Amino acid sequence: MIENRIDNNNFYYTRGHYIVKQYEQDSTAKERWEKSVSKAIERFPERKQTFTTSSGIEVERLYESKEADTSETLGYPGEYPYTRGIQPTMYRSRFWTMRQYAGFGSAKETNKRFRYLLEQGQTGLSVAFDLPTQIGYDSDDAMSEGEVGKVGVAIDTLQDMEHLLDGIPLDKVSTSMTINAPASVLLCMYLAVGEKQGVPFEKITGTIQNDILKEYIARGTYIFPPKPSMRLITNIFEFCNQHVPKFNTISISGYHIREAGSNAVQEAAFTIANGMAYVDAAIESGLEVDDFAPRLAFFFNAHNNFFEEVAKFRAARRIWAKIMREHYGANNPKSWKLRFHTQTGGSTLTAQQPDNNIVRVTLQALAAVMGGTQSLHTNSRDEALSLPTEDSARIALRTQQIIAHESGVADTIDPLAGSYYVEKLTDEIESQVNRYLERIKEIGGAVQAVEEGYMQREIQQNAYEIQKNIESQDEIIVGLNKFELEEEVEPDLLRVDETLEKEQIDTLQAIRNKRDNEKVKEALTALKETAKDEKANLMPYILDAVRAYASVGEICNVLREEFGEYTGV
Incomplete structure (x- = not known):
């Protein structure tokens, strides 16, 4: 273990522990946090001078218990172990990034949707690619027939990427790209468009998913075997560290693990295990942990069990902070922070009574916000039936905006902290996740667990139990297995023009x-x-x-x- 390193957050690292520098030992934890708040506000002023309820009651920045010292498990926002959030002021200064996932048909058609969403107040882009692009086939490949532009935008060459991003300044807009096996190719296309716009690589921001392990586990859009796939990922880490320092090089995804049928604990556990595998691979390739870890990002799902979802996010932050600090010896506090994007649960949406999905998405989005997400996609009401229409996409975005501007939940930091229920759930999720991590370690790590099918079997068993509960009505899905309607009006759906495939070819x-x-x-x-x-x-x-x-x-x-x-x- 490395000893006596000094980081930039006023801590010594010695004998496996962080302690406050001598000249701050007399300060209380609260006073140290307040200093960090002052520095944060200098950079990002709070949205209001005073926050109040509708009755004029002042809302404090932070509420905390006077009964017990819980600093080891909770700490303060923006401080280890980040249970209460990764920023000192959280949403009082800036809302989460409202990043709606979009992509269909041609690059030009998707560009129109991007522009529409930005005009409606979206604050970041998120690109959905069609299936051929995701598995590295061109639109004129025999394997692509019937799939071009259907579940996302078709991208074959740099020209398509130029059309996709036409009129969108890459030095001002950050973009998330849900791409995995060919992530290196699509990232290079994005960078090449930036070059053509005259934007230096150093100013380009965004995220590529680039998480191949969850493809083997849950989703299936892989191309290469695990070893060369991990090589491509660490190549991206190294290249971006040198040339594209503000770009998130991976979004380690629990979302698809949850969509495949896992529960909340499994989602967090398998995602964190995969994250450790990427850290291990990068270190083995010769990279220093603090050179790449600050640009790691995560991607989680939000389901309907509101309090469990909030607790899952809090527990995941705490677990990752401990792993990075204690297991990997990361010295930079930015390496300890679990930064994550959230998408509401696609598998929870029903084709029956699709307007009910607006309520589900609102509940899930609220859990993500209360759990401290950094960015958020809200699903549209009709996504169990088709790609979202423009009206549905607007309602999904408005859901986020109403939560941000009308609900008051962003006016104080971590409003559910101190709830007996939430704290107990957080502790229990942490404990169960750690048991899974120990089991995966016994197997030989995440890559070995994937190759042996361990995670896949665990997810399949849980998915089977969920389906049994729905069919027996032990779990009620409103409009699906209870409160059904005899007749339903078919909603207007988005249809991708069948002539697009020939035009793309x-x-x-x-x-x-x-x-x-x-x-x-x-x-x-x-x-x-x-x-x-x-x-x-x-x-x-x-x-x-x-x-x-x-x-x-x-x-x-x-x-x-x-x-x-x-x-x-």
């Missing part, structure tokens, strides 16, 4: 005809040769191929030839 073929194909060939050859060297970073070579307008499929096929394809357990 024609566009791709036109690009291939007008680009410098010799330059493309040279770039792909260089990428293939570099892929043979396990220690080489592939990102500069992928970026060169992207700049030459090589397609997603062409780049991924080169890597398929070298790495092979994963066929599952």
Whole structure:
């Protein structure tokens, strides 16, 4: 264990513990926190000089118990172990980022939806890619037939990314991209668009999901086997640390684990286990933990059991902080912080009585906010039936805005702290998550657990129990297994134009005809040769191929030839 390191948060690290520097030992924890609040407010002033209820009662910044010292488990907001949030003032200074997930059809059509959402007050972009793009196939590949533009936007070459981001300044808008196996390719396309806009890499912000382990566990849009996939991920860590320092290099996702049928404890446990696997892989590749850990982000689900969801978020922050500080010896407090995006639960939405979904989403969004999320996507009422219409997407965004501006829940930090129920749930979730982490450690870590199918079996068993409970009415789903309607009006649904696939293929073929194909060939050859060297970073070579307008499929096929394809357990 490294001893006597000094970090930038006024702590000594010694013998496995952090202690306050000598000149601050006489200060109380509350006084130290208040100093950090003052510094935070200098940078991000609070939204109001005074916060009050509708009756004029002043709302304090923070409420705390006078009965017991709980600093070891709770601490203060913005301080280890971050149970009460990762920022000293949380939403009193800035609301969470309202980042609605969108993408369908062509890049130009999706660009229109992005512009609409930004006009309606959205504060960040989130890109949904179609299935061929997610698994590294071009739109004209036989594997893509019937799927082009259906569940997200079709991106084949840099030209599509240019159209997708047309008129959107990448030095002012942060973008999240839900892409995993070909994340390196789509990130390079995003960076290349930034170059064309004249935006330096150092100013580009956003997130790529880049979480391949949960694809093996729960979702299935993988391409390569685990080892080369982990190499690509750590290549991204290294490249962004050197060139794109404000970009989140991974969004370690529990969302899809929950969608596959896990419970809240399993979602948190398997996500954190995967996070540890990425940290291990990065360290093994030669990176220092504090060089990449501050840019790790997480992605969680929010379901209907309100208090359990709040407790899950609080417990996850505390567990990750302890792991990063005590297990990995991270010295930078930013490395201890679990920063996360939340999406409301898609699997909780019903095709029956879709307007009921507005209520479900509101409840889930409120849990995410009360749990301290950094950004939030609210699902639309019709997503159990189709991609959301413009009206449905607007209502979903308005849900967030009403919570932010009308409910008052953002006016004080961690309003549920001190609730006997919430604190007990938080402790119990932490305990159960740690039991899962111990079991995964016994197996040999998350990668080994994935390869043996352990997490998959646990999720499948829980999903089976959920379905049994719904069918027996032990669990009531309003409008589905109780309070049904005899007749329902079919809502207006969004339909993707069937002619889009041919138009996308024609566009791709036109690009291939007008680009410098010799330059493309040279770039792909260089990428293939570099892929043979396990220690080489592939990102500069992928970026060169992207700049030459090589397609997603062409780049991924080169890597398929070298790495092979994963066929599952």
